[in-house]
Amino acid sequence: xxxxxxxxxxxxxxxxxxxxxxxxxxxxxxxxxxxxxxxxxxxxxxxxxxxxxxxxxxxxxxxxxxxxxxxxxxxxxxxxxxxxxxxxxxxxxxxxxxxxxxxxxxxxxxxxxxxxxxxxxxxxxxxxxxxxxxxxxxxxxxxxxxxxxxxxxxxxxxxxxxxxxxxxxxxxxxxx
Amino acid sequence: xxxxxxxxxxxxxxxxxxxxxxxxxxxxxxxxxxxxxxxxxxxxxxxxxxxxxxxxxxxxxxxxxxxxxxxxxxxxxxxxxxxxxxxxxxxxxxxxxxxxxxxxxxxxxxxxxxxxxxxxxxxxxxxxxxxxxxxxxxxxxxxxxxxxxxxxxxxxxxxxxxxxxxxxxxxxxxxxxxxxxxxxxxxxxxxxxxxxxxxxxxxxxxxxxxxxxxxxxxxxxxxxxxxxxxxxxxxxxxxxxxxxxxxxxxxxxxxxxxxxxxxxxxxxxxxxxxxxxxxxxxxxxxxxxxxxxxxxxxxxxxxxxxxxxxxxxxxxxxxxxxxxxxxxxx
Numbered sequence: 001x002x003x004x005x006x007x008x009x010x011x012x013x014x015x016x017x018x019x020x021x022x023x024x025x026x027x028x029x030x031x032x033x034x035x036x037x038x039x040x041x042x043x044x045x046x047x048x049x050x051x052x053x054x055x056x057x058x059x060x061x062x063x064x065x066x067x068x069x070x071x072x073x074x075x076x077x078x079x080x081x082x083x084x085x086x087x088x089x090x091x092x093x094x095x096x097x098x099x100x101x102x103x104x105x106x107x108x109x110x111x112x113x114x115x116x117x118x119x120x121x122x123x124x125x126x127x128x129x130x131x132x133x134x135x136x137x138x139x140x141x142x143x144x145x146x147x148x149x150x151x152x153x154x155x156x157x158x159x160x161x162x163x164x165x166x167x168x169x170x171x172x173x174x175x176x
Numbered sequence: 177x178x179x180x181x182x183x184x185x186x187x188x189x190x191x192x193x194x195x196x197x198x199x200x201x202x203x204x205x206x207x208x209x210x211x212x213x214x215x216x217x218x219x220x221x222x223x224x225x226x227x228x229x230x231x232x233x234x235x236x237x238x239x240x241x242x243x244x245x246x247x248x249x250x251x252x253x254x255x256x257x258x259x260x261x262x263x264x265x266x267x268x269x270x271x272x273x274x275x276x277x278x279x280x281x282x283x284x285x286x287x288x289x290x291x292x293x294x295x296x297x298x299x300x301x302x303x304x305x306x307x308x309x310x311x312x313x314x315x316x317x318x319x320x321x322x323x324x325x326x327x328x329x330x331x332x333x334x335x336x337x338x339x340x341x342x343x344x345x346x347x348x349x350x351x352x353x354x355x356x357x358x359x360x361x362x363x364x365x366x367x368x369x370x371x372x373x374x375x376x377x378x379x380x381x382x383x384x385x386x387x388x389x390x391x392x393x394x395x396x397x398x399x400x401x402x403x404x405x406x407x408x409x410x411x412x413x414x415x416x417x418x419x420x421x422x423x424x425x426x427x428x429x430x431x432x433x434x435x436x437x438x439x440x441x442x443x444x445x446x447x448x449x450x451x452x453x454x455x456x457x458x459x460x461x462x463x464x465x466x467x468x469x470x471x472x473x474x475x476x477x478x479x480x481x482x483x484x485x486x487x488x489x490x491x492x493x494x495x496x497x498x499x500x501x502x503x504x505x506x
Contacts, residue, residue, distance in 0.1 A: 152276020
């Protein structure tokens with residue numbers, strides 16, 4: 001069944017007709033030519049298709065496009081401010097947080113979403129549980145926290161050590 | 177993937193009616209399990225009714241002191257909610273140990289409960305599976321069974337329910353609110369999921385068209401000291417081999433009350449009634465915890481590859497109770 005939907009992608013209003021079976025990932029890549037999010041496993045297990053969906057990180061391979069009609073999507077490319085890279089993207093470059101780069105757009109969107117979650121005080125499963133259910137103290141976003149919070153993004157080159165460094169440095173650089 | 181129609185519901189009664197009249201219709205929540213099953217050919221609905229815009233996105237304190245969680249509340253929001261972290265830490269911890277940050281932002285409370293009880297053979301349409309097609313036979317019997325059930329399985333199915341959240345809700349005695357073609361009803365979460373028996377295709381007691389609208393957490397002061405402990409093949413982002421949700425009320429070194437549920441061991445979240453009974457009035461010692469765990473697991477029937485789960489479940493339960501007792505003593 002074909003349905004007309006609207007999406008706002010990296011600041012641009014886009015209109016397209018999709019079959020109800022189309023995932024958000026396929027709508028972006030195959031219909032709109034937005035190839036920043038990558039198709040890895042296509043089953044929600046690798047995180048390479050991660051974007052910010054209405055401001056929150058989400059995998060797009062398990063999201064139906066029709067179910068997210070009207071939503072605002074920011075891909076890793078859309079994080080840049082003109083020619084100026086997003087601080088997280090810049091940190092990935094500075095610290096070699098990649099080898100082949102295929103998982104990188106998903107890693108960057110996930111990291112940006114994750115840093116927002118941490119700033120909002122969301123705990124993770126490795127956050128110490130204090131009396132009364134600890135909120136995360138921003139200063140406690142250590143490497144263990146970063147690894148746990150980024151576990152939904154796999155890197156088959158194994159660039160994890162530098163990915164953690166890049167995210168740590170980006171977090172500190174933004175005044176955290 | 178077969179073609180399907182899509183509707184976005186704005187009222188619960190409309191959603192129930194739309195699904196109720198069409199045998200091959202299904203509700204769509206965050207889609208993190210269902211869309212995967214559409215791709216795999218495991219689910220073949222002709223109509224999806226999207227319920228994520230229904231007005232069930234609140235987390236509210238009830239007059240009796242409990243907390244009502246709307247069915248469309250996202251797993252990430254529920255885990256981060258202050259009242260949940262403070263009063264039901266086991267629930268927050270269970271949610272945070274499940275899936276990944278990206279998936280928790282999509283997955284809903286109702287959808288998490290209704291993700292399929294499953295095993296690798298269920299998800300592979302080239303292999304026989306009684307859960308997918310009753311009567312085909314069970315490929316796991318005699319096959320690869322590392323992740324499978326050790327309690328309550330039947331000759332027809334040895335799959336496990338993969339939810340972490342549901343294990344915590346089971347320990348907490350949550351209540352599930354359902355609205356369906358025959359009206360509204362409440363179901364204790366301990367009775368929502370089924371053991372496979374001779375109907376392995378049925379994961380829950382829900383009938384076609386039944387829609388979960390909310391989950392109530394009862395007022396339970398002892399849950400302020402509760403924990404979720406999950407053992408898995410890698411440190412993060414994997415299903416449980418075994419998990420334990422527990423709350424412990426200890427006074428003067430004696431257990432007054434224990435609430436325990438196990439994950440990864442059965443077709444449903446496994447409420448450890450036998451262990452709870454054994455602990456009531458017992459000294460809060462490692463020996464009591466071990467005896468209670470052994471009593472609970474006395475009926476365990478491992479299959480080819482998962483005998484390790486019996487000592488693993490025992491040890492994980494003992495460790496969790498020991499942690500809670502230590503916390504109590506401080």
